[in-house]
Amino acid sequence: MTRIPGAPGTPGASGTAGATGRAAARPRHLVAVLAFDQVQLLDVTGPVEVFTTANAHGARYDVRIVSAAGADVRTSAGVRIGADSAADTLPGRLGTLVVPGRADWRQAVGNLTLTGTVEALAARSGRVASVCAGAFLLAEAGLLDGRRAATHWQLAAELAAAYPRVSVEPDPLFVRDGRVTTSAGVTAGIDLALALVEEDHGADLARAVARQLVVFMARPAGQSQFSARLVPREARHPALRQVMDAVGADPAAAHRMDDLARAAGVSPRHLGRLFRAETGLSPGQYAESVRLEAAQALLEAGNDAVDTVAEQAGFGSAESMRRAFQQSLGVAPTTYRARFRSTARVLDPAP
Structure with a gap:
């Protein structure tokens, strides 16, 4: 079972190294990342690594990996991820909900417990984000009705066909529409998380995180998914x-x-x-x-x-x-x- 470095319950979870007194005085921003069986591993770990790395540069993210019932999950790569808690035990209002995806999106949207958990968590969240096929879960929960959305370019036509009330944009790395941001495939979840960090703390901090993670650059939202x-x-x-x-x-x-x-x-x-x-x-x-x-x-x-x-x-x-x-x-x-x-x-x- 894998515990994500920097997640609650592990060394460095507070992420206060390098934080100023002013940053320490700010309330923590609760980020919930929803994990479930056969989720794509990098959809989860990419955003988690960005948010927890941001803590080392003065941010105050409280990152929680949750599952519907609080059980550990096995990812599509076969790696087990430990959940910090059940989704419904999270305290108060969430700052950000991150919904990753799985390759077989039909199995995901057919899981009523999972879609119900997405809907319930989204109702408590200031903003909602999805990575890759996680857009299908948001669409199934009605969160993308009348909104623009992105997903992996190979799945864009399927998302548009399955959810005609969603305006699917097949090319961008990520699309922000109101409080909902959806990203393209897999590694684009890192770009999305960097954009959310920049929204919260500015471009300088986001670039510092990108440099530490050895990300080539913080790519703009409108950049094409593929060459x-x-x-x-x-x-x-x-x-x-x-x-x-x-x-x-x-x-x-x-x-x-x-x-x-x-x-x-x-x-x-x-x-x-x-x-x-x-x-x-x-x-x-x-x-x-x-x-x-x-x-x-x-x-x-x-x-x-x-x-x-x-x-x-x-x-x-x-x-x-x-x-x-x-x-x-x-x-x-x-x-x-x-x-x-x-x-x-x-x-x-x-x-």
Whole structure:
């Protein structure tokens, strides 16, 4: 049985190392992480590690792993997790409820005890968050009706079909709608938890936690779950894979439809049909998504002028790149670069 380092009942649970007197005077923020059999291990441990690490930098989170009846659970990885208590024995009002998921979401939502526990805990919580397939449990409890939500990209269509009152966004790492935040798959739970820490204590503390956990960066909410360059591995038709590889290898090239089709040995019309059938995008839209990703990487890596980044990424002009950023990410390139190390999604329309 695994006890999570920093959880109540283990060394370091108070998390007061490095805390100031002012921080120690603040009331503790109760975070309940709901565990159940066959839950994904990292869905639980990722957020727990973020919140408990934040305590070493001045936060005051009281993190409790709970199960419906207080029993220990066996995760999908076969690792047992010890529950601190039954869910209904938690004291008073909760600051945050975190609901992880399991790969077989139908089994989870079919467990009336589990969904009832989610509903009861959510009613006592200031804010509610889910990781990966945990969104299905929130949806089953009615917590996502009329809200936008994210989940693992492979499950997005299933969530939308099963719960039509939920506005599912398949791409973002996490989506915040009111008091409910839902995240994409597995490791995105770490990004979500960092965003909640930033909401409570500011970007500096969240970045300190990310550095201690050796997280590459605190990724913004609107960042895509997956790289456009990974899509060719999913393409079935060899001509489509060839074109995608060519675009990914040199985003700054012109990539005219006729040239791409000729190189792949198909007609432009057939290439367009292949793209739409397998990616849902036109060849031009796919090329722009790769260029956008290239521009993001260039902005993150250095201080090149926006005009230079636009040229290197293949946009042709800074204005074209700005429009692409605004449409896809809701931010201007300069804002993206300035706030790169923040988990917040910036809505500043400044050029």
